Amino acid sequence: MSTVTPDPLAPAPIDRQGIRLGDVLFKGIAFVAAVGVAAVLGLLTYEVFSLAWPAIQEFGLSFIWTQGWNPNSNVYGALVFIYGTIVTSFIALLLATPLSIAIALFLTEIAPGRVAAPIATMVELLAAIPSVVLGLWGILVFGPWVANHLEPWLQSWFGFLPIFSGDPSQAGILPAALVLTIMIIPITSAICRELFSRVPRDLSDGSLALGSTRWEAIRRVAIPYAAPGISAAVLLGLGRAFGEAIAVTQVIGSGNTINESLFPPGDTLGSRIASSYIGASTAIEAQSLLYLAAILLVISLITNVSAQAIVNRFQKARRMSTG
Amino acid sequence: MSSAQITDPYDITASSNNLGRRRRIQKLVSFVAILSAALAVALLALVLGTVLFKGLSQIDTAFFTKPAALFGEKGGIADALIGSALIVGMAMIMAVPIAILVAIYIAEYAGPKAASFFRVMLDVLNGVPAIIVGIFIYGLLVVGKGQSAIYGAMALAILMIPMVARATQEILELVPRHLREASLALGVPRWRTVYSIVLPTAIGGILTGVVIAVARVAGETAPLLFTSSITQNQISFDIHNALPTLPVRIFTLSESPSPDDQAAAWAAALVLIAFVLVMNIVAKVIANRKRRSLEGG
Numbered sequence: 001m002s003t004v005t006p007d008p009l010a011p012a013p014i015d016r017q018g019i020r021l022g023d024v025l026f027k028g029i030a031f032v033a034a035v036g037v038a039a040v041l042g043l044l045t046y047e048v049f050s051l052a053w054p055a056i057q058e059f060g061l062s063f064i065w066t067q068g069w070n071p072n073s074n075v076y077g078a079l080v081f082i083y084g085t086i087v088t089s090f091i092a093l094l095l096a097t098p099l100s101i102a103i104a105l106f107l108t109e110i111a112p113g114r115v116a117a118p119i120a121t122m123v124e125l126l127a128a129i130p131s132v133v134l135g136l137w138g139i140l141v142f143g144p145w146v147a148n149h150l151e152p153w154l155q156s157w158f159g160f161l162p163i164f165s166g167d168p169s170q171a172g173i174l175p176a177a178l179v180l181t182i183m184i185i186p187i188t189s190a191i192c193r194e195l196f197s198r199v200p201r202d203l204s205d206g207s208l209a210l211g212s213t214r215w216e217a218i219r220r221v222a223i224p225y226a227a228p229g230i231s232a233a234v235l236l237g238l239g240r241a242f243g244e245a246i247a248v249t250q251v252i253g254s255g256n257t258i259n260e261s262l263f264p265p266g267d268t269l270g271s272r273i274a275s276s277y278i279g280a281s282t283a284i285e286a287q288s289l290l291y292l293a294a295i296l297l298v299i300s301l302i303t304n305v306s307a308q309a310i311v312n313r314f315q316k317a318r319r320m321s322t323g
Numbered sequence: 324m325s326s327a328q329i330t331d332p333y334d335i336t337a338s339s340n341n342l343g344r345r346r347r348i349q350k351l352v353s354f355v356a357i358l359s360a361a362l363a364v365a366l367l368a369l370v371l372g373t374v375l376f377k378g379l380s381q382i383d384t385a386f387f388t389k390p391a392a393l394f395g396e397k398g399g400i401a402d403a404l405i406g407s408a409l410i411v412g413m414a415m416i417m418a419v420p421i422a423i424l425v426a427i428y429i430a431e432y433a434g435p436k437a438a439s440f441f442r443v444m445l446d447v448l449n450g451v452p453a454i455i456v457g458i459f460i461y462g463l464l465v466v467g468k469g470q471s472a473i474y475g476a477m478a479l480a481i482l483m484i485p486m487v488a489r490a491t492q493e494i495l496e497l498v499p500r501h502l503r504e505a506s507l508a509l510g511v512p513r514w515r516t517v518y519s520i521v522l523p524t525a526i527g528g529i530l531t532g533v534v535i536a537v538a539r540v541a542g543e544t545a546p547l548l549f550t551s552s553i554t555q556n557q558i559s560f561d562i563h564n565a566l567p568t569l570p571v572r573i574f575t576l577s578e579s580p581s582p583d584d585q586a587a588a589w590a591a592a593l594v595l596i597a598f599v600l601v602m603n604i605v606a607k608v609i610a611n612r613k614r615r616s617l618e619g620g
Binding site: 022023025026027029030031033034036037038040041043044047048050051098099102103105106107109110111119121122123124125126128129130131132133134135136137139140141182185186189213214215216218236239242243244245246250270273274277278290293296297300301303304305307308312 | 348349352353356357358360363366370373374421424427429431432433439443444445446450451452453454455456458462481484488514515517538541542543545548570574577578585588589592596603
């Protein structure tokens with residue numbers, strides 16, 4: 001660095017005031033944008049609740065455990081839809097979690113890189129399929145297959161279980177749950193893959209060097225290491241399943257009762273809102289649908305915030321342990 | 324290796340007398356993992372294959388140039404394509420600048436507490452179901468003023484902002500510190516540093532995020548159901564009224580019992596899925612090229 005010759009690249013004499021103003025302005029605009037986005041979240045919550053307020057006042061909290069939806073006799077309750085939401089989402093989760101972990105293990109531990117990369121891309125693309133297209137496939141191709149093959153098969157082997165009793169149906173809780181499974185596999189498996197790939201090499205190598213098989217190393221080292229992250233992944237998948245409305249509307253049929261069996265049609269919170277809102281005949285029916293929306297919003301906020309909390313705590317612990 | 328002296332109950336080599344069984348378990352697990360991955364790939368192939376098979380035979384030039392069918396007439400998707408392009412385009416114009424500003428605030432200006440607060444806000448907003456966003460705009464604007472393509476775009480913009488902002492913020496944090504420091508040390512003000520050093524370095528990653536977000540909202544149906552669904556199915560560029568869109572068209576056609584409508588639904592689905600896949604490939608290409616240029620430089 002020369003101190004004698006004048007540097008040709010040296011900035012021209014600068015107007016300090018101008019810089020300060022530019023910085024203050026830019027930071028201010030960026031700050032307003034950030035606060036604005038946070039405000040949208042608040043406004044959204046407020047708006048949904050204020051729209052639903054007449055129904056909340058009319059029916060109170062008992063709306064949540066009231067069964068039935070009849071515009072003619074003015075009976076509205078959310079229980080059927082809460083049940084539908086929870087049952088479809090949990091079946092989806094029950095199937096998607098082990099599958100996702102297995103896919104992630106395949107991609108990180110078993111497949112050579114040359115094979116793993118394209119397969120990982122394909123699993124990601126599964127998430128890119130628009131839900132309305134998956135719903136179209138669900139209603140016209142998958143639903144009939146479920147009714148003609150899967151449900152009779154389940155019935156012949158597990159028919160003694162009440163959940164597999166009754167007549168097979170093209171549209172119902174079971175196909176909806178299976179379509180949701182397809183939708184959440186890419187989400188959970190991508191996170192699990194990320195988690196497994198971050199397991200410190202020396203830990204799993206150490207386990208292998210001690211003579212454990214690959215699976216034992218995975219079960220005793222990789223999975224415990226990734227466990228908090230896996231639970232966050234599962235919660236994020238659950239949030240997605242709770243909130244999915246369109247594909248579920250297409251394949252779940254529509255129902256006003258809770259059935260023991262998974263075969264008959266039902267409804268989730270999202271599917272009922274999507275299928276009935278435009279055709280709502282009375283103000284109170286529309287407001288009751290908005291009450292359903294408020295419940296859905298609360299459920300998904302809780303799920304997502306818990307997932308965030310797990311991730312944050314996990315990262316903090318990781319940062320402390322690594323330095 | 325002598326395992327005889329070791330008495331540690333947690334010692335994994337102690338069970339080496341079961342080596343055969345442990346190897347069989349290992350094989351079984353590998354098999355299950357391969358099967359699971361194959362299942363996911365097969366599902367993708369199945370859905371894409373069905374859409375391609377059922378949609379392709381319906382597609383001709385008229386399909387792209389004619390609006391939806393009235394009655395008993397073979398219709399096209401020209402009106403829905405125009406509507407989707409306008410709504411997604413407007414959503415992009417609304418969301419991208421805001422999202423980038425939010426990301427800049429988080430990555431360049433906010434302290435650690437504020438940064439993590441806004442990150443959580445974005446993630447929570449990202450987790451709000453699309454249908455709730457539709458209801459929000461419906462209650463805020465549509466109730467008094469009627470449906471419009473602009474409101475549809477606003478709903479999609481709310482979905483886009485957290486996606487683009489998070490992607491941008493993550494990329495901004497990857498921009499090497501020394502680039503910023505060099506610029507600041509030369510006396511360049513912070514905002515100019517961000518504008519002419521940090522953003523150009525991160526542009527590839529930002530573009531990738533934008534393209535992926537566009538691909539995702541282009542397939543969103545639920546928010547448009549409440550904001551831009553009651554339409555005339557005529558070719559129209561009037562953004563102050565509801566416009567037909569591809570996803571809403573597929574949704575309505577898929578619920579119809581008529582085989583003609585279902586055939587049209589498959590064809591429209593093929594167009595939508597082709598767009599989404601192309602956007603995803605574009606995003607991958609941008610990401611790869613940018614990575615190579617960063618590594619090369």
